[in-house]
Amino acid sequence: AKAALGKRNLVLVGLMGAGKSAIGRIVAQQLGLSFVDTDTEIERVSRMTISELFAAYGEDEFRALETRVIKRLLRTGPRVVSTGGGAFVNEKTRKQIERGGLSVWLNADLDVLWERVNKRDHRPLLKTENPKQTLKDLMDKRYPIYALADITVHSRDVRKEVIANEVLTSVI
Numbered sequence: 688a689k690a691a692l693g694k695r696n697l698v699l700v701g702l703m704g705a706g707k708s709a710i711g712r713i714v715a716q717q718l719g720l721s722f723v724d725t726d727t728e729i730e731r732v733s734r735m736t737i738s739e740l741f742a743a744y745g746e747d748e749f750r751a752l753e754t755r756v757i758k759r760l761l762r763t764g765p766r767v768v769s770t771g772g773g774a775f776v777n778e779k780t781r782k783q784i785e786r787g788g789l790s791v792w793l794n795a796d797l798d799v800l801w802e803r804v805n806k807r808d809h810r811p812l813l814k815t816e817n818p819k820q821t822l823k824d825l826m827d828k829r830y831p832i833y834a835l836a837d838i839t840v841h842s843r844d845v846r847k848e849v850i851a852n853e854v855l856t857s858v859i
């Protein structure tokens with residue numbers, strides 16, 4: 688699918704490890720827009736890490752904060768926004784994204800995601816007995832929702848510049 692971005696925000700959605708931040712940064716530079724990652728912004732305003740927020744307040748509170756932060760970022764754009772993996776799944780946040788920008792789902796296969804998240808351990812949702820299975824469960828649950836995004840780009844195991852270019856050509 689193809690859709691013109693115009694003066695709207697470009698919002699990257701998808702699971703952890705799909706490359707939302709890395710690709711978003713490149714796309715923003717190419718479009719001459721500023722880039723922001725919602726998790727980084729949440730950590731900045733709360734002065735806590737995502738893991739600390741989950742531990743101290745739980746996921747529901749985190750989602751409420753995420754909704755508020757994304758709402759503000761979209762209002763003050765246009766910019767390229769990479770969202771935490773659960774943002775688009777949250778109905779309230781998804782409505783904001785639908786209203787405030789063009790959404791691009793970075794769709795990736797389990798092994799590609801796993802390869803990338805496996806190396807780091809800062810994701811609270813993957814602190815389980817079997818994190819790869821947890822990731823698979825999240826895929827099953829969330830992919831039908833991510834599929835509601837305006838555009839889907841397949842994030843494969845190629846250079847991020849290649850994927851960024853595919854995002855770019857599908858929005859301009």
Ligand code: S3P
Binds near residue numbers: 701702703771772811
């Ligand atoms: C989450 C993904 C994380 C972060 C939090 C919850 C999720 O963001 O927001 O750990 O629900 O998938 P990334 O997708 O940037 O890892």
